[in-house]
Amino acid sequence: MTVxxxxxxxxxxxxxxSGNIPLSNFIELLRTISNNIILVTGNDGYKYFDNYxxxxxxxxxxxxxxxxxxxxxxxxxxxxxxxxxxxSNIGEIEVAFLYFGGDMLLLPILVMKIFRRRTVLVLPxxxxxxxxxxxxxxxxxxxxxxxxxxxxxxxxxxxxxNSFIDYDLQVFEKKVRIANDxxxxxxxxxxxxxxxxxxxxIGFIGRFSDEKGIINFVDSISEIKKLxxxxxxxxxxxxxxxxxxxxxxxxxxxxxxxxxxxxxxxEELPRYLNIIKVLVxxxxxxxxxxxxxxxxxxxxxxxATSVGKIPEVICDGENGFTLSDNSPVTIAEGVIxxxxxxxxxxxxxxxxxxxxxxxxxxxxxxxVAAVYREVSQ
Numbered sequence: 050m051t052v053x054x055x056x057x058x059x060x061x062x063x064x065x066x067s068g069n070i071p072l073s074n075f076i077e078l079l080r081t082i083s084n085n086i087i088l089v090t091g092n093d094g095y096k097y098f099d100n101y102x103x104x105x106x107x108x109x110x111x112x113x114x115x116x117x118x119x120x121x122x123x124x125x126x127x128x129x130x131x132x133x134x135x136x137s138n139i140g141e142i143e144v145a146f147l148y149f150g151g152d153m154l155l156l157p158i159l160v161m162k163i164f165r166r167r168t169v170l171v172l173p174x175x176x177x178x179x180x181x182x183x184x185x186x187x188x189x190x191x192x193x194x195x196x197x198x199x200x201x202x203x204x205x206x207x208x209x210x211n212s213f214i215d216y217d218l219q220v221f222e223k224k225v226r227i228a229n230d231x232x233x234x235x236x237x238x239x240x241x242x243x244x245x246x247x248x249x250x251i252g253f254i255g256r257f258s259d260e261k262g263i264i265n266f267v268d269s270i271s272e273i274k275k276l277x278x279x280x281x282x283x284x285x286x287x288x289x290x291x292x293x294x295x296x297x298x299x300x301x302x303x304x305x306x307x308x309x310x311x312x313x314x315x316e317e318l319p320r321y322l323n324i325i326k327v328l329v330x331x332x333x334x335x336x337x338x339x340x341x342x343x344x345x346x347x348x349x350x351x352x353a354t355s356v357g358k359i360p361e362v363i364c365d366g367e368n369g370f371t372l373s374d375n376s377p378v379t380i381a382e383g384v385i386x387x388x389x390x391x392x393x394x395x396x397x398x399x400x401x402x403x404x405x406x407x408x409x410x411x412x413x414x415x416x417v418a419a420v421y422r423e424v425s426q
Contacts (some may be wrong), residue, residue: 055083055425056143060131060157062150063091063111067256067286070315071173071230071339072148073097076104077410078230079146081418082425087141089134091127094149105141107134117186128156135160142166144425147202152176152195162201169424170202175216178334182260204424208336209358215334228420231337231358232413233404237316238346242323244397250281251384252325252349254318254340255332257288262331262354264290267297268377273384274306280384282307283325322347327387331375332356342408345369345400350393352383362407366390368399 057079061072072094079086086104095108111127114120135142135157144167147154153176161168177195180188199205199218205225207213218225251273255261263286273280284294284307291311298307313321318340322328328344328351335357342362344351351369353359363369372383390396406412 052080052082052084054085056085056087056141057083057425058087058089058135058138058142058145059148060135060145060151060154061088061090061094061148062131062154063109063127064094064149065256065288066093066097066312068149068173069094069097071337074232074339075146075148075171075173075230076101078232078414078417079421081414082422087138089131090149107138109134120187124153125156128154132156132160136164139164139166144169146171147198149173150176152198153191155194155197158198158201167203167425168201169204169206170198171206172212172216173208173336175212175334177217178215179260182333183258206420206424209361211360212336212357215356226420226424228417229358229413230417231339231342231408232410233339233342233346233408235346235401235405235409238319238322238343238404240323240348240397240401241319244326244348244350244393247324247326248281249277249279249388250283250325250327252283252285252321252328253331254285254321254328254344255330255338257286257290257294259289260333261288262333262375263288263294265375265377266329266331266380267294269380269384270303270307271301272377272381274303276381276385277388280306280388283310283321284308285310285313285321287312318343319347322349325349327352327384329380329384330354330359331372331380333375335359341369342404346404346408348397348401350387350396351400352380352387362403366392366396368396368403370396 088104089107091109098106109130114123145161146169148171151170176191180191199221206228208229253266257263322344328349330341330353337357341351354372354375365371370387
């Protein structure tokens with residue numbers, strides 16, 4: 050694969066820790082086509098990437114507003130700061146990739162259009178879908194903004210086939226490209242504890258936000274415990290619902306049944322994934338989710354809603370399990386059915402084989418390099 054000096058800029062809205070690994074993976078894949086990369090991000094993202102030696106990084110601080118007005122003003126201020134960085138470094142940019150939150154970065158994309166720079170929108174998630182899951186008061190404004198961003202983008206990259214319809218991209222079909230940028234370190238994420246030797250630990254790992262379905266998962270716990278008294282629960286993550294989850298555990302006196310861990314570093318995940326027998330991924334919207342594929346690489350049984358790449362990766366009952374919806378009742382029924390399945394060892398083995406065959410770094414590089422090269426020309 051030919052690596053060039055093409056000047057690429059990744060613009061990723063200041064993010065939480067959960068976004069660092071997907072963004073890191075995206076940078077790794079862009080390195081297959083260029084050794085000249087600028088990254089504009091902020092908050093935890095800037096801290097995480099600050100020690101990268103071969104890319105130039107610019108940090109922009111974003112503080113989330115509480116009231117509707119302060120949300121709008123602070124979001125606008127952050128976009129102005131990002132745009133100022135872009136203008137100051139416009140000579141170092143030939144192609145801009147809008148990553149996390151890119152479908153809301155109206156001012157930065159206007160800057161790129163004014164200076165006639167190619168702009169590629171990459172959709173690791175959809176602001177429209179997230180707003181709908183949260184019942185956001187700004188949903189109509191967000192829908193309009195996303196549509197404008199779609200129109201202004203030269204190309205739009207999605208990672209899953211069903212995102213084409215899910216993200217309302219039919220009108221923009223000619224500029225849409227599919228590039229699966231998920232890859233797993235199969236040496237790090239491996240089976241250390243066979244599935245038959247694990248206790249009945251049901252897990253959730255991710256942001257405690259509405260679109261991840263965390264509240265639905267928590268609401269399913271009591272029903273699962275009624276039918277499977279031996280079941281244990283491991284919840285790892287952080288976010289807006291952390292206090293309500295803690296309160297649920299205390300109010301129901303379930304401290305001995307539920308372990309709540311605020312967050313763990315990425316390198317610690319394989320250890321926890323080898324403790325969990327069933328990982329529940331009850332998201333309303335996803336592009337991956339990468340945690341599901343990391344779990345599969347560890348032989349963990351994944352029970353997930355059919356969002357993002359899940360329908361392309363998981364064949365129900367063969368290498369994982371799918372949910373028809375993410376209601377608490379459906380989640381509870383799904384967990385009970387998984388734990389009563391007599392072929393869990395086979396499913397666990399098939400899950401790892403799926404990741405080995407489709408999501409190693411080299412195999413993903415070969416598939417996506419041509420797409421990234423095309424949109425960067």
